[in-house]
Amino acid sequence: MGTVAALRRYPVKSMLGEALTAVKVTEEGLSGDRKFAVLDEAGAVGSAKHPRKWEPLLSCRSRLTAPGTARVELPDGTALPAGAPELDERLSGLLGRRVSVSDKSPEHGTLERAVPAYDGGVPDVLRAGASVDGAGDAVTTGRVAPGTFFDHGTVHLVTTASLRHLRRAYPAGDFDPRRFRPNLVVDVPGGPGFPEDAWPGSTLRIGEALFRVTLPTPRCVVPTLSHGELPADPGIMRAVAREHRVPVLGLGRLSCLGVYLDVLEPGAVRTGDAVTRGGCG
Template sequence: MGTVAALYRYPVKSMLGEELTRAEVTTRGLTGDRRFAVLDGSGAVGSAKHPRKWGELLRCRSRLVGTGAAGAAGAARVELPDGTVLSAGAAELDARLSDLLSRPVRVSDVPPEHGALERAVPEYPGGVPDVLRAGAVVDGTGSTITSGRVSPGTFLDFGAVHLLTTASLRRLRMLHPGGDFDPRRFRPNLLVDVPDVDGFPEDSWAGATLRIGRALLRVTVPTPRCAVPTLGHDELPADPGVMRAVAREHRVPVLTLGALACLGVYADVLEPGTVETGDAVTVRSARQ
């Protein structure tokens, strides 16, 4: 059906990550992905989904170092906006990030039991479920937000692996030619190249299994999008129109939450294994 065009890992949640040619996929996702996060005293897990509070994290880059031969996760290094590189867990890194975010924070590899995940509420329809929009509050930054939880025992939002296809990005470029649909804006783990497919092929994958390299994944739900794709990423400038285009052109049902602006899918890992760029991606429908 397609091939793996790119692999991405984000060792520290909501920081820029690293592009890989090979990755070990475990039941928790790509080894080292979202292994660390920035936490503050309120119990919030740092996420650029709340740009006014955490958006500065996207000016930092995280990389994993010291991985073993079997792909076991090592330590993380963080490159700050001024180019300084410090190790996750270092007191100096916590101090520098506290200065960057204007409040005390620390980097941790231990997910809090009740880690809050805050999300800014966009004006366009489909940005958050209507039931959550009705209960949104204005916080100290002046942002209207909702608050949920990270996936238990992890710093993941929901699924272990996030996949996105070139076909979906190609379709959006056609529908909104002025938008910058660079895949890095959407922070997938796997970018799947499907050159001969039009539209949004992921929409038909719910419940399907994907054989990718030595790993076997099961697609669970579409990926609801937040404000992050509109923000500046490294050399990519901010583009507020990106998510308005997604919301206008691609709102799909998600569980019992109604039709949401989605792009890509989440998947669970049924069989761990190695995945490399160029690996074939085979889809087996849930009905087969």
Template sequence: MGTVTALRRYPVKSMLGEALTSVAVTERGLCGDRVFAVLDDAGTVGSAKHPRKWGSLLRCRSRLTSADKVVVELPDGVVLSAGDPDLDARLSKLLGRHVSLSDTPGEHGGALERAVPDYEGGVPDALRGTAATDATGAAVTSGHVAPGTFFDYGAVHLVTTTALARLRAAYPTGDFDPRRFRPNLVVDTLDGPGFPEDAWMDSHLRVGEALFRVVVPTPRCVIPTLAQEELPPDPGIMHAVAREHRVPVFDLGRLSCVGVYLEVLEPGTIRPGDSVTRRGSS
């Protein structure tokens, strides 16, 4: 059905991550993925889904060392380890308010803010009406990360090359580099045009040694439109997604989606080049 062409993890939520040549997958997801987040004094989880407040996190890069320690490279090139008080001080200066790096969501349960985008299907219609304007002047909705984690929802995120090619054809001037969508797995699919993952819901995927269940399409926020690494900002990216791929997500209505969330059924190791095979649910 397909082949893994890229593996990525993001040790600190909403920072740039790292490409991998091999990764162990546990029931929690990729080892080392979203194990830390930046929190403010209210316990809000730092997420570039609210770019005016947290967008500078995308100027930082996080990675795991060979000793499985998380380190952060700041925009000025300084590299500091998680737990270093100087890292919290520098992140606070970067974001303009007191923040700290944490490996637990905190007593407030991991509150998460999302800016309301101007494209259709960016947030459920029922939530759009509850948005409030905050101190940054942005209309935001509030929710929570998945319990006990810093994931938005699913433990593993997969994007197909076929879906990106379809979007590229619809918006040729846009750069649909998969990094914009922050996937864990990029899969080169052989299914032909369109969005083959739409047919995978509740199917099981064998990827290398690991087995997953496809849970739900991945609703997209504003992050794919933001500047990341050498990729320029481009609001047209998500407008193209809204035109081409709004699909039902649970009872939330038709949302603009790219990729799918996966649940881990069997842990194992995955490497680029591993085959991806699909079978029905059981």
């Protein structure tokens, strides 16, 4: 069906991550993925889904240096270990308020998402109930999964077929997969765009690991933002909204790209590994 074209891990939530050639997959996802997050004193978990508050995190890069430890490279090139007081001080200056890096998900931590203007960017029921924060942004508020810094599924996959479709629909756009922050980029040659629409409920064998495909990935504003050397492009998500709005649970038709996976059998995954689809489990 396809092969693993790229593997990526994001040790600190909403920071740039690292490219891998091999990774251990555990029941909790890729080893070291979203191990840390930036928290503020109000209990908010740092997420670029609320760009006005957290977009500067996408100018920082995180790398795992050993199990349970990571280093953060700041925009000026300074690299500091996660948990170091100097890193917290520097990030506080970057974000304009007191923050700290933690590997402990707060019991009552909140996760804010800006409400995008394009259709399908947020369920209608949440759009109707959005509040306006102190900066004047319409936001919805939720929580990360208990005990983790994940929003939904523990593993995120996008296909080259879907990215090719979007490039044809919006030739001026830069559909570099890094904009969509996947763990797995799967090369699916030829065929129609969005082959993953048929996958929810089925299993995928990828390398030594077995996954269940749970649901399509609703997209927020993050792909439109600047990611390191990738410039901001507000047309990216407008193209996704035009080309690919699909039903998600009972939330209506949302702008989606990629799918979320749960881990059924842990194991190693490497670039070049075959991806094969099984039946519904």
